Amino acid sequence: MADLTTKLLGLTLAHPVMPAAGPPVRDGEALLACAKGGAAALVTKTISVKAADVPTPNMADFKTYFLNTELWTELPPEQWLEVEYAKAKQAGLPMIISMGYTAEEIAEMAPKVKPFADAIELSTHYIADDPKPMQDAIRAAKVAGVPVLVKMSPFREPQPAAIAAQEAGADGIVAVNSYGPAFGVDIEHGGKLWMGGKGYGWISGPALKPIALRMVYDIAQVVDIPIIGVGGISKGTDVVEFLMAGATAVGVCTAAITKGHSIFGKIARQLDRWLDQHGYASVEEIRGLALKHDVPQMTKPPILVPERCTGCNQCVISCVYGALYLDENRKIRIHEENCEKCGLCISRCPVNALLPPEE
Numbered sequence: 282m283a284d285l286t287t288k289l290l291g292l293t294l295a296h297p298v299m300p301a302a303g304p305p306v307r308d309g310e311a312l313l314a315c316a317k318g319g320a321a322a323l324v325t326k327t328i329s330v331k332a333a334d335v336p337t338p339n340m341a342d343f344k345t346y347f348l349n350t351e352l353w354t355e356l357p358p359e360q361w362l363e364v365e366y367a368k369a370k371q372a373g374l375p376m377i378i379s380m381g382y383t384a385e386e387i388a389e390m391a392p393k394v395k396p397f398a399d400a401i402e403l404s405t406h407y408i409a410d411d412p413k414p415m416q417d418a419i420r421a422a423k424v425a426g427v428p429v430l431v432k433m434s435p436f437r438e439p440q441p442a443a444i445a446a447q448e449a450g451a452d453g454i455v456a457v458n459s460y461g462p463a464f465g466v467d468i469e470h471g472g473k474l475w476m477g478g479k480g481y482g483w484i485s486g487p488a489l490k491p492i493a494l495r496m497v498y499d500i501a502q503v504v505d506i507p508i509i510g511v512g513g514i515s516k517g518t519d520v521v522e523f524l525m526a527g528a529t530a531v532g533v534c535t536a537a538i539t540k541g542h543s544i545f546g547k548i549a550r551q552l553d554r555w556l557d558q559h560g561y562a563s564v565e566e567i568r569g570l571a572l573k574h575d576v577p578q579m580t581k582p583p584i585l586v587p588e589r590c591t592g593c594n595q596c597v598i599s600c601v602y603g604a605l606y607l608d609e610n611r612k613i614r615i616h617e618e619n620c621e622k623c624g625l626c627i628s629r630c631p632v633n634a635l636l637p638p639e640e
């Protein structure tokens with residue numbers, strides 16, 4: 282068993298997987314279900330000074346991506362303070378309390394949540410691009426005397442925002458929130474819109490993962506505070522990617538909606554198995570590995586391992602340069618002179634029969 286212990290903001294977590302703000306943490310009961318499902322810490326649904334008036338319909342799943350037009354919590358802050366936080370605390374897990382949005386609103390709420398909060402997470406989703414409102418919100422939250430995380434939205438330039446957040450005293454970054462606005466049409470029902478409100482939604486789930494990874498990778502290069510990676514995580518290998526890109530821990534929202542609360546423990550077990558199978562003793566060993574590599578330049582064709590090839594033809598079809606073919610035994614072969622070193626076939630092979638060349 283690999284050591285999954287994760288140190289974050291002075292807390293020691295059993296592993297790096299926790300929920301991200303959204304329906305799976307919509308109240309105290311749901312937070313207890315996350316704990317039961319194996320989450321290593323809890324992140325609560327974003328509160329604001331008043332309950333949100335959430336449009337309906339507000340969620341739709343398209344497998345490779347998910348659309349939502351939820352806002353913050355539909356519960357008034359008093360209910361969180363009087364009932365929900367205390368209930369969630371029964372889980373005995375560290376609790377990160379999400380809130381938004383302006384400095385004035387944060388100044389009002391941060392001291393009130395302090396008795397329940399191991400850290401505060403600030404959503405910047407609805408505040409202006411200019412870093413000043415974010416910095417003011419961070420300074421307002423710091424008054425509570427607990428670590429403050431700032432959650433970045435993926436349509437902003439991450440590095441200047443992360444630097445500004447660190448300068449204002451942020452103790453960590455959460456990257457990212459959902460992306461949008463985006464649009465979908467229900468073709469089976471006369472072209473109806475999928476989303477209520479303005480008719481637009483925000484993208485989460487698998488399609489968001491590469492954007493979130495890029496944000497984590499960029500941010501990790503300019504700040505030295507920890508990053509919680511969020512976006513499209515549904516399995517252990519997704520966590521491996523985020524940790525290698527520089528995240529310390531990860532958050533899961535959409536996969537907990539579509540697959541249920543047991544996803545947290547499941548992802549942690551998959552992460553453990555992957556580390557074991559790949560000879561890594563701990564999550565620490567893989568953290569930031571991608572940051573140590575130079576940007577690759579492919580100057581030679583891929584290395585072929587024909588004995589692994591199952592003859593599935595996937596790489597041959599997609600080699601637009603016609604460099605690959607199957608021999609009479611349905612094993613992979615290459616016309617090296619045709620290979621333009623695009624690299625695609627390496628990612629297409631399901632059995633690792635095509636490897637990056639040693640440069």
Ligand SMILES: Cc1cc2nc3c(=O)[nH]c(=O)nc-3n(C[C@H](O)[C@H](O)[C@H](O)COP(=O)(O)O)c2cc1C
Binds near residue numbers: 514
């Ligand atoms: C239905 C829904 C509601 C969400 N509500 C919040 C919220 O209240 N506060 C927040 O910071 N992020 C919210 N998010 C964003 C998620 O926390 C997360 O950052 C984003 O969905 C990407 O992660 P995922 O692909 O694992 O869902 C919400 C996402 C969804 C899908």
Ligand code: SF4
Binds near residue numbers: 583602605615620621
């Ligand atoms: S690297 Fe690109 S061009 Fe070369 S064999 Fe693979 S897919 Fe074809």
Ligand code: SF4
Binds near residue numbers: 629634
């Ligand atoms: S994708 Fe892999 S297994 Fe399939 S034909 Fe190409 S080399 Fe063989």
